[in-house]
Amino acid sequence: MEKDIRWRQRLENFERSCKLLSEIENYEINSTPAIVCEGFIQRFEICFDLAWKTVNDYLRYLGHDVMPSPRPIIKEAFAVGIIEEGQVFIDMLEARNLMSHRYDEKTFNHIFLQIQELFFPALFKLCKKLNEENQ
Numbered sequence: 001m002e003k004d005i006r007w008r009q010r011l012e013n014f015e016r017s018c019k020l021l022s023e024i025e026n027y028e029i030n031s032t033p034a035i036v037c038e039g040f041i042q043r044f045e046i047c048f049d050l051a052w053k054t055v056n057d058y059l060r061y062l063g064h065d066v067m068p069s070p071r072p073i074i075k076e077a078f079a080v081g082i083i084e085e086g087q088v089f090i091d092m093l094e095a096r097n098l099m100s101h102r103y104d105e106k107t108f109n110h111i112f113l114q115i116q117e118l119f120f121p122a123l124f125k126l127c128k129k130l131n132e133e134n135q
Helices: 002-026 034-061 070-079 086-101 105-133
Strands: none
Touching: 002 034, 002 105, 034 070, 034 086, 034 105, 070 086, 086 105
């Protein structure tokens, strides 16, 4: 029972995080103040972390035993069909790690656009799929 509750509780947090990140659709990189863009990068990092942790909890609920770190969890989730765009999630992991260790405007702008065009849609799709599984 505890495993069931854990993944569902984490899903609620992931869903709230996706809703906050969805506001990125209303912004253009060239006309948005840097502080707002930085906030979206931070929202993405939180949302991504909640995504892989929620998937980890869900995989455990389903009986899978996976090393609790993002890359193996993403690979397992892709293998069993929870995540459809495995490479996009690997790219998210790399972008998150890159932003933690390096800051330059070109990289920052590139990742902001990736969040808008690829990462947010994939995170939203995952959230929707997990919510359907939660019914």
